[in-house]
Amino acid sequence: MINCHQALSLLQDILDKEASEIDEKEVRAHLERCSECFGKFKLEESIHAFLKEKVKVVNEDIKTSPKLESLKSNILTKLDDIDKEDGSSNTGFFKNPTRLVISVAALIVLIGIAVFSAAFYKHQEYYIAIEKAHWSVDSKPELKLVSSSPDDICSQIYSTYNFNLAEENSGYKLVSTHKETLQDVEFEHLIYTNEDEDYISVLITDAGDFELPPDIIDKAQTINNREIYDHNCRGCRLIFQKIGSLMVITASTNSQFDLMSFDPLAQSI
Amino acid sequence: MTDRKKEEIDKRKQFEVEALPHMDALYRTALRMTKNEKDAEDLVQEAFVKAYRFWDKFEPGSNCRAWLFKIMTNIFINDYRSKSRSPMAVNVDDIDDNFLYGQLAVGGKEENPEQDLFNKIFDDDVKKAIENLPDDFRLVVMLSFLEGFSYQEIAEIADLQLGTVKSRLHRGRKLLQKELYDYAIKNGYVKDNV
Numbered sequence: 001m002i003n004c005h006q007a008l009s010l011l012q013d014i015l016d017k018e019a020s021e022i023d024e025k026e027v028r029a030h031l032e033r034c035s036e037c038f039g040k041f042k043l044e045e046s047i048h049a050f051l052k053e054k055v056k057v058v059n060e061d062i063k064t065s066p067k068l069e070s071l072k073s074n075i076l077t078k079l080d081d082i083d084k085e086d087g088s089s090n091t092g093f094f095k096n097p098t099r100l101v102i103s104v105a106a107l108i109v110l111i112g113i114a115v116f117s118a119a120f121y122k123h124q125e126y127y128i129a130i131e132k133a134h135w136s137v138d139s140k141p142e143l144k145l146v147s148s149s150p151d152d153i154c155s156q157i158y159s160t161y162n163f164n165l166a167e168e169n170s171g172y173k174l175v176s177t178h179k180e181t182l183q184d185v186e187f188e189h190l191i192y193t194n195e196d197e198d199y200i201s202v203l204i205t206d207a208g209d210f211e212l213p214p215d216i217i218d219k220a221q222t223i224n225n226r227e228i229y230d231h232n233c234r235g236c237r238l239i240f241q242k243i244g245s246l247m248v249i250t251a252s253t254n255s256q257f258d259l260m261s262f263d264p265l266a267q268s269i
Numbered sequence: 270m271t272d273r274k275k276e277e278i279d280k281r282k283q284f285e286v287e288a289l290p291h292m293d294a295l296y297r298t299a300l301r302m303t304k305n306e307k308d309a310e311d312l313v314q315e316a317f318v319k320a321y322r323f324w325d326k327f328e329p330g331s332n333c334r335a336w337l338f339k340i341m342t343n344i345f346i347n348d349y350r351s352k353s354r355s356p357m358a359v360n361v362d363d364i365d366d367n368f369l370y371g372q373l374a375v376g377g378k379e380e381n382p383e384q385d386l387f388n389k390i391f392d393d394d395v396k397k398a399i400e401n402l403p404d405d406f407r408l409v410v411m412l413s414f415l416e417g418f419s420y421q422e423i424a425e426i427a428d429l430q431l432g433t434v435k436s437r438l439h440r441g442r443k444l445l446q447k448e449l450y451d452y453a454i455k456n457g458y459v460k461d462n463v
């Protein structure tokens with residue numbers, strides 16, 4: 001049986017008809033028992049139906065727009081040009097080496113498959129707060145740019161937390177930091193980005209201030225004197241590491257990246 | 270007729286049958302993304318030109334519509350977004366997930382309090398609310414709501430992680446709801462419960 005929180009975390013999937021049959025069944029069963037969630041789902045479902053309908057309606061007029069005819073004939077003219085171009089020259093499109101490179105690059109872009117793990121959704125408040133903090137960087141592009149020199153950030157972190165932060169790791173470079181309060185605990189939120197514009201969040205706080213979520217508290221692996229707790233559920237991966245007196249949490253936007261290989265601690269030489 | 274010539278005619282025919290019918294859908298999304306007809310037309314044209322050049326990379330039988338949207342989205346992100354990008358980042362985090370539920374449940378005697386609100390929202394309000402969404406959110410909302418693409422398809426079209434698609438869709442939804450609710454308050458359709 002699932003609880004309210006789990007039911008609500010599946011709300012969007014259900015609205016978009018993306019939930020698995022099992023999840024949907026569980027949620028529907030929960031709604032029969034829980035009037036609070038039932039009310040929320042009912043409202044969200046009717047808002048969803050309303051918005052979807054409206055979005056369709058407001059775009060109806062385009063179907064009859066006279067622009068479409070001229071657009072089509074413009075496109076056909078462009079295609080004619082390409083046909084002529086290809087027919088008159090002996091160097092076909094893919095015989096030109098730079099064009100070949102471009103098309104191979106485009107092809108690589110076309111291949112990109114996100115992994116969707118089917119683990120059961122089990123989300124404590126903390127996970128949600130952390131995940132939110134991590135993904136919210138996406139809508140604040142300034143955080144993904146180099147703000148102050150990585151060196152300055154490292155020395156600032158060193159003087160506050162006595163933690164020797166890595167400037168670079170696994171192709172990710174440190175770009176910015178800001179403070180973030182999650183569930184009444186203050187974190188230092190560091191952002192690392194790589195060339196593919198993926199980013200990694202590293203959240204640091206005093207281990208004494210932070211209570212591990214109950215479902216992983218007894219699942220520590222000890223590696224190199226660190227206690228490591230791995231939360232891995234449906235596209236959301238968070239690694240909690242107790243390093244000395246600090247709790248260090250990492251999360252990546254790239255679900256295929258091996259998060260375990262990312263070490264926020266600078267390697268001592 | 271030479272083989273080469275024949276090949277070209279086949280290609281052209283195939284393209285006109287398979288790709289061109291998706292022009293209306295591409296234009297519709299292009300218009301919402303660029304917010305003006307001139308840019309939308311240019312964007313769709315560019316997308317078709319590129320698709321035609323790369324037509325032999327299209328796998329017959331696979332989803333042509335998604336393939337075309339991917340090409341167009343790519344051009345939009347690289348060449349058009351900076352032009353139309355709204356300089357102010359919207360803070361979505363301060364919108365409570367249950368925002369509208371809270372608002373509507375307070376009054377709470379009627380059976381369907383939201384219907385009352387819906388009846389008063391004009392199509393133009395919806396159009397404005399959509400156009401006010403930040404580019405990244407508007408894109409996923411259009412691809413999902415209007416074009417009916419799945420999370421996975423949107424992830425591939427917009428070159429995003431599945432988690433990003435879901436979070437943008439979620440936040441896009443909340444923004445739309447909030448914006449429409451604000452219109453309703455501003456125009457006195459409903460009373461502010463706060």
Ligand SMILES: [Zn+2]
Pocket residue numbers: 003004005007030034035036037038
């Ligand atoms: Zn419940």
Ligand SMILES: [Zn+2]
Pocket residue numbers: 122123127231232233234236237
């Ligand atoms: Zn999780």
